Amino acid sequence: MALHKDEIALDVQDLHKHFGGIKAVDGCSLQFPKGKISGLIGPNGSGKTTTFNLLTGVTAPDSGKILYNGENLAGLKPYKIFRKGITRTFQITRIYREMTTFENMLSVAGLSIPEREVRQRAEELMDFVNLTGLRDEYGGNLSYGQQKLLEFSRALMTDPDLILLDEPAAGVNRTLLVELLKHIHELQEQGKTIIIVEHDMNVIMNHCEKIFVMDYGVKIAEGLPEEIQANKQVIEAYFGHT
Amino acid sequence: MTRKEHLINLGYLAAFLAVLTVLPSQFSVYITSFIMFTMMYVVLALSWNIISGYTGYVSFGHVLFYGVGSYASAILVADHGWHWVPTLAVSALVGVVIAVAIGFPVLRLKGPYFAIAMLGAAEGTRVIVTVWDGLTHGGEGISLPNVENSTETYIAMLLLMVATIAVSYWVGHSRFGIRLNAIREDELAAEVMGINTTVYKLAAFALSAVFPAIAGAIQANKTLYIDPETEFFILITITMKLMAMLGGKGTVIGPIVGAIVLYSVQEIVWIRFPQAHLIAFGIFLILVARFMPRGLVGFWIDRGWARKGMVH
Amino acid sequence: MEKSEVRSIYLLAGFLVFAYALPFAVGVWTDSIFYDRQWLADLATVALSGLMQGGVYAMFAVGLTLIFGVMRVINVAHGELVVLGAYLTWVMFNMPEWLGIDVYVDPLLSMVVSLPLAFLLGYGIQKLLLNAVVGGPELTPLLITFGIGISLVNIVEWIFTTDYHTIPYEPDAIHLTASIAVGKNKVISFGMAFLISMSVYIFLKVARLGKAIRATAQNADVAMVCGINIYSIYMITFGLGAALAAAGGTLVSIQFGFNPETGLQYTVVAFAIIILGGRGNFIGALIGALMLGVIENLIAFMVPNGSAMVEIAAYGLMICTLLIRPRGLMGAKEG
Numbered sequence: 001m002a003l004h005k006d007e008i009a010l011d012v013q014d015l016h017k018h019f020g021g022i023k024a025v026d027g028c029s030l031q032f033p034k035g036k037i038s039g040l041i042g043p044n045g046s047g048k049t050t051t052f053n054l055l056t057g058v059t060a061p062d063s064g065k066i067l068y069n070g071e072n073l074a075g076l077k078p079y080k081i082f083r084k085g086i087t088r089t090f091q092i093t094r095i096y097r098e099m100t101t102f103e104n105m106l107s108v109a110g111l112s113i114p115e116r117e118v119r120q121r122a123e124e125l126m127d128f129v130n131l132t133g134l135r136d137e138y139g140g141n142l143s144y145g146q147q148k149l150l151e152f153s154r155a156l157m158t159d160p161d162l163i164l165l166d167e168p169a170a171g172v173n174r175t176l177l178v179e180l181l182k183h184i185h186e187l188q189e190q191g192k193t194i195i196i197v198e199h200d201m202n203v204i205m206n207h208c209e210k211i212f213v214m215d216y217g218v219k220i221a222e223g224l225p226e227e228i229q230a231n232k233q234v235i236e237a238y239f240g241h242t
Numbered sequence: 243m244t245r246k247e248h249l250i251n252l253g254y255l256a257a258f259l260a261v262l263t264v265l266p267s268q269f270s271v272y273i274t275s276f277i278m279f280t281m282m283y284v285v286l287a288l289s290w291n292i293i294s295g296y297t298g299y300v301s302f303g304h305v306l307f308y309g310v311g312s313y314a315s316a317i318l319v320a321d322h323g324w325h326w327v328p329t330l331a332v333s334a335l336v337g338v339v340i341a342v343a344i345g346f347p348v349l350r351l352k353g354p355y356f357a358i359a360m361l362g363a364a365e366g367t368r369v370i371v372t373v374w375d376g377l378t379h380g381g382e383g384i385s386l387p388n389v390e391n392s393t394e395t396y397i398a399m400l401l402l403m404v405a406t407i408a409v410s411y412w413v414g415h416s417r418f419g420i421r422l423n424a425i426r427e428d429e430l431a432a433e434v435m436g437i438n439t440t441v442y443k444l445a446a447f448a449l450s451a452v453f454p455a456i457a458g459a460i461q462a463n464k465t466l467y468i469d470p471e472t473e474f475f476i477l478i479t480i481t482m483k484l485m486a487m488l489g490g491k492g493t494v495i496g497p498i499v500g501a502i503v504l505y506s507v508q509e510i511v512w513i514r515f516p517q518a519h520l521i522a523f524g525i526f527l528i529l530v531a532r533f534m535p536r537g538l539v540g541f542w543i544d545r546g547w548a549r550k551g552m553v554h
Numbered sequence: 555m556e557k558s559e560v561r562s563i564y565l566l567a568g569f570l571v572f573a574y575a576l577p578f579a580v581g582v583w584t585d586s587i588f589y590d591r592q593w594l595a596d597l598a599t600v601a602l603s604g605l606m607q608g609g610v611y612a613m614f615a616v617g618l619t620l621i622f623g624v625m626r627v628i629n630v631a632h633g634e635l636v637v638l639g640a641y642l643t644w645v646m647f648n649m650p651e652w653l654g655i656d657v658y659v660d661p662l663l664s665m666v667v668s669l670p671l672a673f674l675l676g677y678g679i680q681k682l683l684l685n686a687v688v689g690g691p692e693l694t695p696l697l698i699t700f701g702i703g704i705s706l707v708n709i710v711e712w713i714f715t716t717d718y719h720t721i722p723y724e725p726d727a728i729h730l731t732a733s734i735a736v737g738k739n740k741v742i743s744f745g746m747a748f749l750i751s752m753s754v755y756i757f758l759k760v761a762r763l764g765k766a767i768r769a770t771a772q773n774a775d776v777a778m779v780c781g782i783n784i785y786s787i788y789m790i791t792f793g794l795g796a797a798l799a800a801a802g803g804t805l806v807s808i809q810f811g812f813n814p815e816t817g818l819q820y821t822v823v824a825f826a827i828i829i830l831g832g833r834g835n836f837i838g839a840l841i842g843a844l845m846l847g848v849i850e851n852l853i854a855f856m857v858p859n860g861s862a863m864v865e866i867a868a869y870g871l872m873i874c875t876l877l878i879r880p881r882g883l884m885g886a887k888e889g
Contacts, residue, residue, distance in 0.1 A: 077438075079435075079438045083436055094430070107420045109435065109436040350877075362825075362869035370866070372862065476818065521705045524708065526701070
C-alpha cells in the first residue's frame with residue numbers, strides 16, 4: 001500500500017548510522033503519512049531514539065536521505081531543520097531549569113513575527129496546556145508532568161507542521177496523559193503530522209493511525225494497529241528472541 | 243517587564259549618572275580616581291557576565307581583551323602620536339577581532355575546557371606581547387606622553403559604563419539574552435529549538451570583549467604606563483569574575499553591586515594588607531562558589547525581594 | 555599489558571623518531587649544519603634533556619589525570635601544590651643550616667616527609683571543600699580549586715617572598731660522549747619520576763585499594779553499590795594526586811629555579827599534557843609528558859627567541875589537540 005507522493009510528510013530512505021561497531025540504524029526506510037498520527041515502536045535499543053536524533057539533526061546520518069517537502073534534510077544542523085517546521089520533544093524532558101516558564105517559551109528562535117505577537121503566542125500556548133498560573137516559576141520547580149507539558153508547548157511555538165514526540169507518556173500520570181493526548185488530537189485536526197515513539201502500547205494502539213516497528217535498526221513491519229497486533233514478526237521481536 | 247518598570251529603571255540610572263557627572267569637580271583627585279576605577283570594574287564585571295553569566299561559558303582569561311585594548315591604544319598614542327580618544331575605537335575593533343578569532347575555535351569547547359583554554363589564551367597573549375618587542379616594547383612596557391587628562395578619562399569611563407549598562411540591560415531583558423540563557427541551560431535543546439548556537443555564542447563573546455578592550459584603553463591613558471605583567475594580570479580576571487559572582491551572575495544589577503562592594507572593600511580595607519588581601523580573595527572565591535552560587539541577587543530572589551526571570 | 559598500552563609505546567617511539575628526524579631534516583634542507591658534528595651533538599643533548607624534563611612533567615600530569623579520572627574535577631591548584639612541594643624540600647634542605655648544623659638533608663630523602671604532608675593536605679581539601687560538590691555543576695569545583703590556588707600562592711609568597719630559589723644538587727654532568735652531556739640531577743630526577751609513576755601504576759593495577767580507585771573512576775554509582783565508600787576513595791585520590799604533585803615539586807627544586815608564581819605555569823603544563831594524552835588516562839599522561847618535554851626543548855633549540863616561546867608551547871599544543879582530536883591520543887572515544 002504505497003502512498004502517493006503528496007500523502008507523505010516525511011520520506012526516510014535507507015538511513016544508516018553506526019556508532020563504532022554498533023549499527024544503531026541500519027538501512028531504515030520510513031514513509032510517514034501527512035496529517036496523521038504515526039507511531040514508531042520497537043524493543044529497547046532498536047534504534048527509535050537514534051532515528052529521532054537523525055531526523056532532527058542531533059546526530060548526522062552516515063548515509064541515507066530524509067526528504068521533507070522535496071528537500072533532503074540529512075546532515076543539516078538542528079536549528080536549520082527546526083526552522084523548516086520540524087520540532088520535537090525529548091525522552092527525558094530538556095526544558096531550561098533556571099528559566100521561567102514564560103522564558104522557556106520565548107527562547108525559541110526562528111519566528112519571523114514581531115515581539116508582541118511572540119509574547120501573545122506564548123501566552124496562548126501556556127493557556128492551551130494550562131500552565132498560565134506557573135508563568136513566572138522556574139522550570140526546575142515544575143512537576144515532571146508540568147515540565148513535559150512545557151516542553152510540548154515550547155515545541156509548538158513556531159507553529160510547526162511536523163511534531164516528533166519521544167515517549168510523551170513516560171512518567172506522566174493518567175489525568176495528564178489524557179489531557180496530553182487530547183492536545184495531540186487537536187493538533188492533528190489542525191492538519192499537523194505527528195510521530196510518536198512510545199512504549200505504552202495502549203497509547204500507540206488507540207491513538208496512532210499508522211505504526212512502524214523497528215528492531216535492530218531496521219523496519220520490520222508497518223501497518224494499521226490491528227495489522228501490527230497480528231504480525232508474527234513483531235510479536236517475535238518483542239518476546240521471541242533473546 | 244512593563245514599560246513603566248523600564249522607565250523607573252531608566253530614572254534610577256539617570257539620577258545615578260547625574261551624581262557621577264558632578265562628582266569630579268567636587269572631590270579630590272584620589273576620590274575621583276577611586277570612582278573611575280570602580281566604574282571600570284563595573285564595566286569589566288558586566289562584560290564578563292555576558293559570556294559567562296548569561297551564556298554559561300565561564301572565562302578564566304577575560305583580562306586578555308582588557309590587555310590588548312590597552313596595548314592597542316598605548317602603541318598608537320606613544321609611538322604614532324595619536325590623540326587618545328580616537329584610539330578607543332581602534333581598541334574596540336581589536337577586541338572584537340581577537341574575540342572572534344579566538345572564540346571561533348575555543349567556543350566549541352564546553353565547561354572546564356573552555357575555562358582553561360581561555361586561561362591559556364590570556365597567558366599565551368601575555369607571552370606574545372612580552373616577546374614581540376618591536377611592536378610592544380616587550381617586558382619594559384610603554385610610557386605614554388605625560389598629559390593631565392584625569393577629568394577626560396573619568397568622563398570617558400563614565401560614558402563607557404553607561405554604554406555597558408545599557409547593553410547589559412538590553413541583553414538582560416530581550417529574547418537575545420533569553421536565548422543565551424537557553425544555551426547555558428541546555429545547548430543541545432537550544433539548538434534543536436532553532437537557535438544557531440555558534441552565532442549566538444560568538445556574538446555574546448564579541449560583546450563581552452569590546453567593553454573590556456575600551457576600558458583597558460582608557461585605563462592606559464589614565465595611568466600613562468603599561469607593561470605586560472600588569473595589563474595581563476590574572477588577578478584582573480579573577481576580580482571581574484568574583485564581582486559578577488558575588489553580585490549574582492546572569493543578572494544586570496548583580497555585577498554592578500558586586501563590583502561596587504568588592505572594589506570598595508578592596509580599596510578601603512584590603513589594600514593596606516596586600517598579601518593577606520589576595521589570600522582572602524582566594525578564600526572568598528571558594529566561599530562564594532560553594533555557598534552562594536547565585537550571588538546576592540539570587541539571595542534576594544529567594545526571599546521574594548526581587549522577581550524571578552528576566553522578562554515578565 | 556593491554557593492547558592500548560603496547561600501542562602507546564609504539565606511539566611514543568614513533569614520535570621520538572619523528573622529533574629527532576625533523577630538526578635533522580631541516581638541517582639537511584637548509585644545507586647548513588648537516589656535517590657539523592657539534593650541532594648534531596647539541597641536538598642529541600637537547601633531545602635527551604627534553605626527555606628528562608618530560609619525566610618531571612609526568613609527575614604533575616599523573617596526579618592531575620588521576621584526580622580528573624576519578625572525580626571529573628580539574629584541579630586548578632595543582633601547580634601550586636607542585637610549588638608547595640618544592641618549598642617543603644627547600645625548607646628541609648636548609649633547615650639544619652638554619653639550626654647551625656653543618657649537614658644537608660638530601661632532597662630525595664625529604665620526600666619521606668613532604669609527600670605525606672601533601673597527601674594530608676589533599677585529603678583535607680577534598681574532605682572539607684570538594685566532597686560536597688563532586689557530581690554537581692562541573693564549574694563549581696573548578697572555581698573552588700582556583701580559589702585554593704590563589705590563597706596557596708599568596709600564603710607561600712607571604713612566607714617566602716617572590717624571590718627565586720634553587721637547590722644545588724649533583725650539578726655535575728654525565729658525559730655520554732665527549733660532547734653529549736646531561737646533568738646528573740636530571741638523570742636522577744628522571745629515574746625518580748620513572749620509579750614513582752611505575753609504583754603508582756602497579757598500585758592501581760594490583761592493590762585492592764588501587765582497584766577500588768579504578769572502579770570508582772569507571773562508574774561511581776556502580777562502585778558505591780558494590781560497597782565502595784566513594785567519598786573516602788575521593789579523599790585518597792586527591793591526597794595521592796597532591797602527593798604526586800609534591801613529588802614533582804621536589805624534582806623541580808633540584809634542577810630549576812622556582813618561586814610561588816611558577817605554579818600557574820605548571821598547572822597549564824599538566825593540563826595540556828592530560829588533554830594531549832587523553833583525560834583520565836594514566837599511560838596517556840606519561841606519554842604526553844615526555845612528548846611535551848621533548849617538544850619544548852626542541853623549540854628552545856630550533857626557534858630564534860625560542861626560550862620565551864617555550865612558555866606558549868603547552869598552550870599551543872593544548873589548543874591544537876582540543877581542536878584536532880579532542881579526546882587526546884589515548885582518550886576513550888566518548889567525551
